[in-house]
Amino acid sequence: MTSRFSPLRVFLAATVILVSLGLYVVANAIQFASDYRMVTHTYDVLRTLDHIESLKHQAVAESRGYLLAGRADNRDNFWRIGGELQREADLLAERVVDNPPQHERAVALRRALDARLRLSVQAMQSRTPGEAASGTAATIVTAVRSGDADVARRLEQLRMAENQLLSKRSARAERSAWLTLFAAGVGIPLSLMLIGYAQRRLARENRDRKVAERAASASNTELNATVEQLARLSDSMAALSQYSGMLQGASDAQELYEITATTFRQLLPGMGGLLYVIRASRDHAELVAQWGGAVAPNDPAPALQACWSVRRHAPFAMEDLRHGLRCSHIGRPHGAEDVHGLCVPLSAHGEVVGWLSLQGEGRGRIPDESLAIRLCEQLSLALANVRLRESLRHQAVRDPLTGLFNRRYLEESLAREIARCQRRGQPLAVLMLDVDHFKLFNDRHGHAMGDAALSAFARMLKTRCRPEDIACRYGGEEFTLILPETDLATALERAEDIRAGAAMLRIGDPGASMLRITVSIGVALMPEHGDVGLELMRAGDQALYRAKHEGRDRVAVADGRVAAAV
The missing domain is CATH 1.20.1330 (f41 fragment of flagellin, N-terminal domain)
Structure with a gap:
């Protein structure tokens, strides 16, 4: 035995x-x-x-x-x-x-x-x-x-x-x-x-052999260190895997910030964290997330050069914020306690998109610094991917020249707004707009000036839209405006306001001769002229063609009523 x-x-x-x-x-x-x-x-x-x-x-x-x-x-x-x-x-x-x-x-x-x-x-x-x-x-x-x-x-x-x-x-x-x-x-x-069990056996059997006991104790210490190292490695890998999976499932940047704050709070307890994201203008960053207790004052909107990690494109450790070198976006700590910190840049595809600042009490380097850096690497890629998805989503529904919604978004939105107004028992108006003689304008003044005219008209149209209105570029020089919960009288008033605003536009450089444009507008109303999107747009088109046939620069209603131009 x-x-x-x-x-x-x-x-x-x-x-x-x-x-x-x-x-x-x-x-x-x-x-x-x-x-x-x-x-x-x-x-x-x-x-x-x-x-x-x-x-x-x-x-x-x-x-x-x-x-x-x-x-x-x-x-x-x-x-x-x-x-x-x-x-x-x-x-x-x-x-x-x-x-x-x-x-x-x-x-x-x-x-x-x-x-x-x-x-x-x-x-x-x-x-x-x-x-x-x-x-x-x-x-x-x-x-x-x-x-x-x-x-x-x-x-x-x-x-x-x-x-x-x-x-x-x-x-x-x-x-x-x-x-x-x-x-x-x-x-x-x-x-x-x-x-x-082996330790107990050794204690009983080797009381008289002190040298062998010390050797066994040293071996035991080494084994325990190995076990702890394996446990930390396993925990780090599991935490990194879970964090990466959650980041991949985030739908927008705000979810990324919330997931990051929660994960760092769990994996680095006792550490305060601040997440900065560089704005699109690239002139400064803004504080988008913060967790833990603030152990030092921080600038909520620092310049890019305020962080050493962004300058060096590498993590920057601060062992003593009270007396040592520190980033300028971090102020001197309050009180008498020592504070240490770490800033890690967030970069993906060769571009720095922000940085993460960690702070804790005491001197020296923060614990689990390598884990924090690996978590930041995952955050950088996820943040870049979310920005890319948001950019593609914007390009899919926006017209690049005018910034208005495109025809695909128009068709989806019109069906949705018609259903919503029908549920509420409210009317809906559709305005079909067309820039008069635009082909002649393009041939005479060039495509660049034609693009400038369309852009100027789109900007004017945005200023005359309510938050719930939907302005779209239907194609070429044609535009469509959806007016939910709008009756005929209000729609005619809005159309006349847009027609007059277009007539007052001046296209070109201030020092040169200014060009003018006019628009013709056709108005269709739900349910009088149809209760589906195709019928309303066809009715608005017919009214638009009649307005052009009767002299342009005017507003026409689908059933034959024409609003007198001012």
Whole structure:
């Protein structure tokens, strides 16, 4: 019995358990890193799909703009966007080459995109200069819709497959983290129990051998340090994995700030934190999140050069804020206690987007500094991704020239506002606006001056909109204004105000001759002229055409009533 459970064998068993546990943790860490790379790869593929879809919509919009207005810049933009769309489709095929089914779908998507672009090219080539559109363009509407549906279906197939892969890979990474925690939770206590048992045996059997007892104590201390190090490594990896997953699921920047504050408060207790984000103007930063107790005064809107970590593009540790070198956005601490701190820059894609400042009582470096730096690396990437998504979302619904909503947003919003007004029993007015003789204005003064005229009119239109109104650029020189909960009399008053505001606009440089424009406006009302968006817009178009036919620079109502121009 004594031979089977000798202290030496017990220590050997504990060592085997610890080594096995360490190898298992390392293997799981390698597997986790591989899963994380695959998850990142999946996100890259999804972002590429979103970019392809956005470029496709932009290319279609430019081709339609050319068909409607015949503007050369629409045609040039179409060729540029079409080339970029083909390059993105090729890049997508390269990224999924390791997945044969996805690669086949990507190749099929490239063919569908090429076919759709060819339809747009045929439509633009069939357009006769000086005319709105040719008869040939009208005959390919069915083919265009079929091509759009085919591209949308293939994009959705690719996106669904990638989302399935993302779910599997994320689940595998989470399973690896939990298995690591389970192994550590079982192996470490078992090892400690074996070590404790061996210590008791050694204390009983070696009372007279002091030298051997000291050697055993030293060995025990070393093993305990190893166990603690493995436990800290496991905890850090689990915390980093959880933080990264939560950041990837954040929908906007505010959620990122809240997740960051909560995570740092849990992982670095007793440390105060301040998160600064650089504004778009790049002239100063603003404080967007704060947690923990403030141990030193801080500037809520510091300049970029106020932080040493931003200057050096590297973490900057401050071991004594009271007497040592510190960032200028941190004031001298109050009271008599010593304070130390750390500033970490937040940079992604080669650009600094902000920094994180940590402060705690005492001198020296903060505990778990490497963990704080790794958390900041995850925050930097997540913040850059959120900004990119917000930028793409803005580009998808806004017209780049005027800043108004585009036609796609108009169609979605009009249906929503009609349903809302119907539920409330309120009217809704639709104004169709068109700049008079805009083609002649473009031909006489150039496209640059035409763009300036459209931009000036859009700015004026924004100033005459309520917060609940929706102003959109329908296409070319045509605009649409949705007025929820507005009756006919109010709609006519608003339309006349817009018409008069357009007539007072002056286009051009102040030193040169100022140009003028006028607009014609058609007014349609729900439910008098229709209760669906297409009917209202068609009624507004008919009124707009009548206003142009009767002399332009006036307001016309869909049922034939015309408001006298001031």
